[in-house]
Amino acid sequence: MRFALIDGFCKKNTILMSNQDEMIEIEKFFLDGYDKHADEIFRHIAFRIFDRDRAKDILQDTFSRTWEYLVKGRKIDNPRAFLYKVANNLIIDEVKKRTHLSLDGLAEAGVQIEDPTRFENKLSISFDYKESVSLLEQLEEDYKRVMIMRYIEELSVKEIARVLGVSENLVSVRLNRALTKLRNLI
Amino acid sequence: MQEKLKQIFGKGKNFKLLPEEKQLIKSHLVLFARNNPLGKTNFLNLFFKPVFAASLITALLVGSASALAETALPGMLLYPIKIRVNEQVKEFLSFSSDAKAGWNIKIAERRLTEAEKLAAKGGLSFEIKTEISSRLTENFERFEINVKKIEESKKNDKIVLEINSDFEAVLEAHENILSQFSVLESKQKQEIKDLIGDVGVSVKRVAEMRRVQETLIASSTGLDIEMAARDKQKTARSEVEEAVRLLSDNQAHFEIEAYFKAGERLGEANKKISEGDRVMSEGKFGEAFTKFQEAMRTAQNARLLTSSAAELELKIEGNGLELELELEKE
Numbered sequence: 437m438r439f440a441l442i443d444g445f446c447k448k449n450t451i452l453m454s455n456q457d458e459m460i461e462i463e464k465f466f467l468d469g470y471d472k473h474a475d476e477i478f479r480h481i482a483f484r485i486f487d488r489d490r491a492k493d494i495l496q497d498t499f500s501r502t503w504e505y506l507v508k509g510r511k512i513d514n515p516r517a518f519l520y521k522v523a524n525n526l527i528i529d530e531v532k533k534r535t536h537l538s539l540d541g542l543a544e545a546g547v548q549i550e551d552p553t554r555f556e557n558k559l560s561i562s563f564d565y566k567e568s569v570s571l572l573e574q575l576e577e578d579y580k581r582v583m584i585m586r587y588i589e590e591l592s593v594k595e596i597a598r599v600l601g602v603s604e605n606l607v608s609v610r611l612n613r614a615l616t617k618l619r620n621l622i
Numbered sequence: 623m624q625e626k627l628k629q630i631f632g633k634g635k636n637f638k639l640l641p642e643e644k645q646l647i648k649s650h651l652v653l654f655a656r657n658n659p660l661g662k663t664n665f666l667n668l669f670f671k672p673v674f675a676a677s678l679i680t681a682l683l684v685g686s687a688s689a690l691a692e693t694a695l696p697g698m699l700l701y702p703i704k705i706r707v708n709e710q711v712k713e714f715l716s717f718s719s720d721a722k723a724g725w726n727i728k729i730a731e732r733r734l735t736e737a738e739k740l741a742a743k744g745g746l747s748f749e750i751k752t753e754i755s756s757r758l759t760e761n762f763e764r765f766e767i768n769v770k771k772i773e774e775s776k777k778n779d780k781i782v783l784e785i786n787s788d789f790e791a792v793l794e795a796h797e798n799i800l801s802q803f804s805v806l807e808s809k810q811k812q813e814i815k816d817l818i819g820d821v822g823v824s825v826k827r828v829a830e831m832r833r834v835q836e837t838l839i840a841s842s843t844g845l846d847i848e849m850a851a852r853d854k855q856k857t858a859r860s861e862v863e864e865a866v867r868l869l870s871d872n873q874a875h876f877e878i879e880a881y882f883k884a885g886e887r888l889g890e891a892n893k894k895i896s897e898g899d900r901v902m903s904e905g906k907f908g909e910a911f912t913k914f915q916e917a918m919r920t921a922q923n924a925r926l927l928t929s930s931a932a933e934l935e936l937k938i939e940g941n942g943l944e945l946e947l948e949l950e951k952e
Contacts, residue, residue: 489718
């Protein structure tokens, strides 16, 4: 009986050991994903909502939801695509909740746009990006998304399609429409 | 044109997290992960991996206690973990003042729900009431600081209005629930009345802040406010529909008179939406925004009242309360 008990204990702890190993693996996968993709995802969020602090909150939420997904035992084949998808859903919720300050809105609020320091303080984005912000603001969310991925992250149409889970043709159409809209502004 | 775009957007690639920001968020995520571990992990097997034992044991022990503490009430063993670990960690993990203010609203809701659960069991003593009141006051002060920061940093009156409006809806709903308890004869009647008084003071204060924002927004013009009003119109309609559905699903928690009163309130919310539609068609988008926001607040209030009644297993009456749980009698 004693041997049976010992045997049972060893089997149980083999199972427990493998659970612990699994957790360590998941945590490593998760943190590697953070190290690799955090800047890119943060940049994407920030250029969609124009708010650095909120972008950090949303980045954090993106990764914490990803963690919750992983600990339910689910697999992520394409971490980058998954992160973009989670971030995009959070961005859409954020955009619906608030109207971000447009440059017109800033002017109405009495902000002197020519003063880069005031611009920086209001949106926590350096004056260097003023032109990018100004152009992106003219676009609907679907076009903004592909423009950021194409011209800031420098992803190919194929890569964008893969990340968004849509056809390359649709990505091309959106890019062309965005470019048409921006043509008169440049 | 492609070259020009590459030139403009190319600079965007340099926009990134500062190293200390990246590390801070990573540490937040590690804390989050340790508080939300894989379900099957057992403490015993940690001893087989000494490298991780020290930090992981602590984190998982805290993690498990942290999860259990979520349901703790004042006076229970794990309640300090709920307050000092769970809640403070969550506030600490937020960067923006919006998120922090949102969390302040959640904290107020948690304190008031605790008071109601204790009141339902006859356990709202003077000491516990004093503790809850004190925490509500501290939390309210932090809320005001966070709202001030939003005002100063973003100058976005719409966000400030929404946050104040949400808080008002929460406080009013819980004031209503507590009032249901106050009509009963019990040894905690005075404690409940005192708490209602405290909540009432906060309601007045938040309502005052909300009115200031409404006045500013009602007169605002421009594309921003038009877009915001149109979005708010959709959200208000969804909120009212959701509140109606919830009320209908939880009819059993209302006496007939109270049920019809709640239904009337939602009818008023719909009227506000219609008024908002009308002024929007006249181009008065600022005024429309405030009307839709008011409709949302009414609907949120009704929704919170209904869900609290369901959670506490109460039966809301027009003038009193019939408990499905037994109260301890004097």
